Amino acid sequence: MAVPVSQAYTVAKYVLTQRVKGVRRYPLVLMLExxxxxxxxxxxxxxxxxxxHVLDRRLTPEQCWAAADECGAPxxxxxxxxxxxxxxxxxxxxxxxxxxxxxxxxxxxxxLERKLDEYTPSQYLTFSIHMDGLKEEHDxxxxxxxxxxxxxxxxxxxxxxxxxxxxxxxxxxxxRPDRVRAFFDEMMTLGVEGMMLSPGYSYxxxxxxxxxxxxxxxxxxxxxxxxxxxxxWRFNQSPMFLEFLMGRIDYQCTPWGNPTYNVFGWQRPxxxxxxxxxxxxxxxxxxxxWDLYGTGRHEKCADCMVHCGYEASAVNDTFGSLAGFARTxxxxxxxxxxxxxxxxxTISPRYDGHQTSRV
Amino acid sequence: MTDTKHHESEGAxxxxxxFRPQTSAELAEAVxxxxxxxxxxxxxxxTGAAITGYIFNRGTTGGHAYLEILxxxxxxxRQVDYRDIRELVFSGEDTASGKSWDVWVAKKESQRAAEAAxxxxxxxxxxxx
Numbered sequence: 001m002a003v004p005v006s007q008a009y010t011v012a013k014y015v016l017t018q019r020v021k022g023v024r025r026y027p028l029v030l031m032l033e034x035x036x037x038x039x040x041x042x043x044x045x046x047x048x049x050x051x052x053h054v055l056d057r058r059l060t061p062e063q064c065w066a067a068a069d070e071c072g073a074p075x076x077x078x079x080x081x082x083x084x085x086x087x088x089x090x091x092x093x094x095x096x097x098x099x100x101x102x103x104x105x106x107x108x109x110x111x112l113e114r115k116l117d118e119y120t121p122s123q124y125l126t127f128s129i130h131m132d133g134l135k136e137e138h139d140x141x142x143x144x145x146x147x148x149x150x151x152x153x154x155x156x157x158x159x160x161x162x163x164x165x166x167x168x169x170x171x172x173x174x175x176r177p178d179r180v181r182a183f184f185d186e187m188m189t190l191g192v193e194g195m196m197l198s199p200g201y202s203y204x205x206x207x208x209x210x211x212x213x214x215x216x217x218x219x220x221x222x223x224x225x226x227x228x229x230x231x232x233w234r235f236n237q238s239p240m241f242l243e244f245l246m247g248r249i250d251y252q253c254t255p256w257g258n259p260t261y262n263v264f265g266w267q268r269p270x271x272x273x274x275x276x277x278x279x280x281x282x283x284x285x286x287x288x289x290w291d292l293y294g295t296g297r298h299e300k301c302a303d304c305m306v307h308c309g310y311e312a313s314a315v316n317d318t319f320g321s322l323a324g325f326a327r328t329x330x331x332x333x334x335x336x337x338x339x340x341x342x343x344x345x346t347i348s349p350r351y352d353g354h355q356t357s358r359v
Numbered sequence: 360m361t362d363t364k365h366h367e368s369e370g371a372x373x374x375x376x377x378f379r380p381q382t383s384a385e386l387a388e389a390v391x392x393x394x395x396x397x398x399x400x401x402x403x404x405x406t407g408a409a410i411t412g413y414i415f416n417r418g419t420t421g422g423h424a425y426l427e428i429l430x431x432x433x434x435x436x437r438q439v440d441y442r443d444i445r446e447l448v449f450s451g452e453d454t455a456s457g458k459s460w461d462v463w464v465a466k467k468e469s470q471r472a473a474e475a476a477x478x479x480x481x482x483x484x485x486x487x488x
Contacts (some may be wrong), residue, residue, distance in 0.1 A: 039482035041474075043463030049397045049454040053431035054413050085487045110488060143463060144475045264415045264429075276394075277416045277427075 002166070002194025002234035006123060007102050014074045015319040025256045025285060027073040028312045030101075031271045033262035034059040034092065035081040040108055042142050048081065055081075057263040061088050065095045067261040070281040077104040077128070077258070084111040090118040097124040104128040106168060108147065112154035121162040126236075128196065129155055131167040133175070134183045141172075152190065159191050166236045168196040173217060177224040184233050194236025197222075198307040199245065201272065214303045215295075219247030229335045237307065239331040240314035240324075245305060249317075249327070253294035253301060257312020259284060269293045271308035273300055374398060374453040379446050389447050390417055390426055399451025402428070404443045411450060412437070 003011075011028070018026040037055040038048045048055070059067075068076055076096050083089050084107050096103045106128045119125065132141035135148040158165050167187050171180065187195055199218045222245035235242060243249045255270040265277035266284040270293070278284035294309075295301050301309075317324040330337075373396055380386035393400045393414045401411040412430035419425070424441040463471065482488045 037487070039479075039487040041458075041478040043458060044460035045458075046455075049458060051399050051413055051431075051451055051454060054429060057429075082487070143471065144479065276418060 002236045004123060010074050010100075010102065011315070012319060015315060019319065025290070027071050027256060027259045028254075028315055029075040029077050029104075029258045029308075030068055030071045030073045031258050031260040031308065032059075032064055032067060032076050032078050033080055033260060034064055034078065034083060034086050034089070035263070037085055038080060038082045038108075039085060039110055040082070040142050040144060040147070047079070054263070058086055058088075059092075059261075059263060061092045061095055064092045065099070067281070068096055068099060068101055071259055071261070073101075073259070075102040075104065077106060079106040082108055082111070084115050090115075093119060093125060097122050100124060102126070104166070106130065108142065109151040109154035110147065113150075113157050116154075116157055116161060116163075119163070121164075123164070126164040126166055126193070127155075127158050128166045128168045129192075130169075131183070131187065132169055132171075134179055134186060137175075137179060137183070141170075155190055155192060165192050166194050166196055167192050168198075170198055170200045171221065171225075172200040173221075175221060175225075177221065180225045181230075184230070188232050188234065194234040196236050196307070197242070197245070199305050201304045201306045215305060218245065218303075218305050222246045227336070238311055238314040238318065238328075239335070240317050240328055241307065241311045242335075243327075243331050244310055244314055248331075251310050251313035251317065253304065253309035254312040254316065255290060255293050255309055256285060256288075257316075258308040260308075272304070272306060372453040372456040373449040374451075374456065375449060377446060377448045380444075383441070386441055386444060387424065390414070390424075390441065390444075393447050393449070394426070396449055396453065397455040398449065398453045399431075400428075401446075401448040401450040402439060402444050403446035403448070404439070405445050406443070410437060410439065413451075 015026075015028070033047075035055070035058045036048055036050055038045075041048065078089075078092075080086075083105055086092070089105075093103055093105060102124050104126050108130045109127075112127065112129075129151055130142075131148070131151060132138045138148040138151070139145050155165050155167075169180075169183070184195060199222070222242070226242060226246055240249065244251055253270075255273075258271055259281065260267040260271045261281075265279055266281055267273075267277055268275045268284060268288050269290065273293070278287065292298055293301055295304065318328040319325065373392060378385075378389040378392075380389050394417055396414070398413075399411055400414050401409055403409050410428060410430060412428040412433075414426050414428050415436070416427040417425065418427075425438050426441070427436040427438055429436050466474075479488060
């Protein structure tokens with residue numbers, strides 16, 4: 001695991017506290033979208049297609065801090081749009097760090113080198129750099145030549161100043177396992193703390209859905225990518241989420257695990273689906289019919305295996321029982337075990353976002 | 360965390376269409392389409408007034424269905440009861456139209472390069488690059 005012990009301890013303590021208190025649904029990561037404006041226009045991106053007057057709206061620092069306080073999650077991920085465009089982003093980050101939130105500032109890094117002076121290195125702050133593969137794949141994915149090279153320079157600069165840096169990668173159905181594995185090598189050589197992975201997913205009833213990953217294809221792809229995992233590869237995410245992506249275990253979605261707050265309010269039900277908005281976090285949690293969402297429950301969720309729904313399920317599994325913890329230890333110590341090894345016990349279906357069954 | 364691409368439908372855009380619902384079911388359907396639309400919509404009300412903006416939410420309160428719309432230049436959204444709406448016009452540009460991955464890939468290399476340069480120039484003009 002690439003997550004520092006202090007962060008792992010904080011998250012473990014938080015999750016166990018929620019469980020001891022009997023809290024059935026609790027957030028793990030606040031997805032804070034302070035703006036939708038971006039300086040890239042990646043084809044197919046669903047986060048930036050709004051009229052200009054919406055793209056020009058931004059959350060204030062006070063709104064961001066209030067959302068973090070209201071939500072209470074120990075981690076805050078700041079995607080967008082491109083967060084570094086926001087003129088008050090350094091202030092927003094300072095306020096979150098002061099609250100001891102582990103902040104993942106997700107950026108395409110085009111502005112990072114120029115803005116690095118505005119940020120103080122901290123164990124609570126990580127620059128999470130969007131990297132969808134090696135140069136050819138990444139520049140293709142973001143629809144602009146040269147972006148990969150800029151990002152690599154920015155990563156080096158951020159690391160040199162003592163910042164925590166991770167990469168975050170979305171993989172689509174055209175991903176080539178050999179190239180992705182080479183990309184992992186490259187990121188490790190570059191010196192990032194860890195890598196984050198997620199399959200791309202479209203929930204729209206679009207005629208071109210074939211480009212996105214279906215569940216079985218996702219499992220095959222990730223099993224191929226993550227087979228014979230090299231010891232030097234470090235992933236900044238739950239080991240059980242990687243097991244899930246490889247098809248070694250199955251989970252139901254935990255849509256409230258990564259609640260999303262943006263210029264419209266608290267987004268129902270998750271980071272990807274936009275089924276409406278709540279004015280308060282409490283309203284989101286208490287007045288959303290969560291049973292409507294998740295694989296097998298909602299047509300738009302059918303093939304989704306994205307981190308924002310399933311990483312929380314994986315973390316809940318780890319800390320939900322001794323068996324879950326043992327599974328996690330096994331996944332960490334024996335990532336390259338074969339299927340001939342004895343399987344973990346089947347767990348009965350539950351409806352609060354935890355494990356449903358083994359694959 | 361990773362952002363995730365999703366493709367908008369490349370079917371016929373609703374841009375420019377006008378809906379004059381005759382029943383509450385037709386009205387609800389038209390509002391749903393407006394809610395999914397990635398552009399501004401103009402609502403013509405029974406009072407004769409018109410409101411143009413981005414519809415981002417809908418719900419019910421006190422037994423009445425309502426929508427929420429962000430109007431350009433206004434900080435807070437307006438809430439409009441369904442029962443006050445007479446017409447919906449998809450008046451703004453459909454910002455999702457033609458933006459799918461496949462449409463991008465199908466373009467000629469020169470077209471892609473020109474569009475990428477335009478996006479970069481626009482970002483630069485705003486001071487975002």
